[in-house]
Amino acid sequence: MGRELTLRRALAKTPGEYELILIDCPPSLGLLTVNALVAADQALVTAEAQYFALQGVEQAMEVVELAREGLNPDLALLGVLLNRADMRTVHSREALSSLKERFGEQVFDTVVRASIAYAESAERGASILDYRPDLGADYLALAEEMLERLPRLGDARERLARLSSLSST
Numbered sequence: 605m606g607r608e609l610t611l612r613r614a615l616a617k618t619p620g621e622y623e624l625i626l627i628d629c630p631p632s633l634g635l636l637t638v639n640a641l642v643a644a645d646q647a648l649v650t651a652e653a654q655y656f657a658l659q660g661v662e663q664a665m666e667v668v669e670l671a672r673e674g675l676n677p678d679l680a681l682l683g684v685l686l687n688r689a690d691m692r693t694v695h696s697r698e699a700l701s702s703l704k705e706r707f708g709e710q711v712f713d714t715v716v717r718a719s720i721a722y723a724e725s726a727e728r729g730a731s732i733l734d735y736r737p738d739l740g741a742d743y744l745a746l747a748e749e750m751l752e753r754l755p756r757l758g759d760a761r762e763r764l765a766r767l768s769s770l771s772s773t
Contacts, residue, residue, distance in 0.1 A: 608675060611639040623757055633667050641671035646682035648750075651703060653689035653696035653718070658706060682753055684711045685746065688718040714746040 615625065627640040641647060649664045651657040661684055672679040684707050689696040696715075704711045717739060725735035733740035751757055 607635065608638045608642050612643040615643050624754070633670070637667065638671065638675070641668060641679060642675045644676070644679060646680045646754075648682045648685060650685045650687045651699070652687055653693075653699040653715075655695070655699075657686070657699040658702045661703065661707070681710060682750065685714070685716065686711070687716045689715045690718045691715060712746060712749050714742060714749050716742045716746065 611627075627644065629637045629640045647668045649661055649668070651661045651664075654660075665681075668679065668681060684703055686696075686700050686703060689700065691697060691700070700711075700715060719736070719739055721736040721739055722732055725732045728735065731740070732743065
């Protein structure tokens with residue numbers, strides 16, 4: 605009973621320790637995802653730049669709505685992110701266009717580019733910010749956009765600016 609509340613209960617034991625907690629989970633309606641959505645204030649939905657990107661986001665939105673209706677009425681959508689995209693291809697540009705057409709301002713301007721370098725950096729135990737700063741810039745830009753949508757985290761902007769300057773040196 606109440607196993608979908610496990611993560612919310614655990615996070616409730618850390619009040620004030622963190623300004624922001626990001627929970628990465630699979631886009632399915634499994635117990636891990638349900639726990640994350642029940643514990644969250646906002647959801648960030650990602651879509652890979654593939655043919656069925658819009659359909660996948662629609663399904664993820666349904667999962668978010670189910671969580672909101674049944675378990676977490678305060679859950680809001682932070683935004684939609686196009687991930688693993690090669691914007692040189694027509695296919696990726698069309699995926700972004702269809703997302704923007706359907707979800708408008710909810711789609712982040714930042715697009716995380718596709719690259720094998722992410723797996724390489726993980727294999728080497730290095731941050732993408734250190735391993736390939738040019739690709740790490742996508743995540744820094746996303747973080748900046750997220751902070752714009754989360755104004756209560758004003759102090760985090762200063763820390764992000766410091767991180768950005770460190771990664772560019």
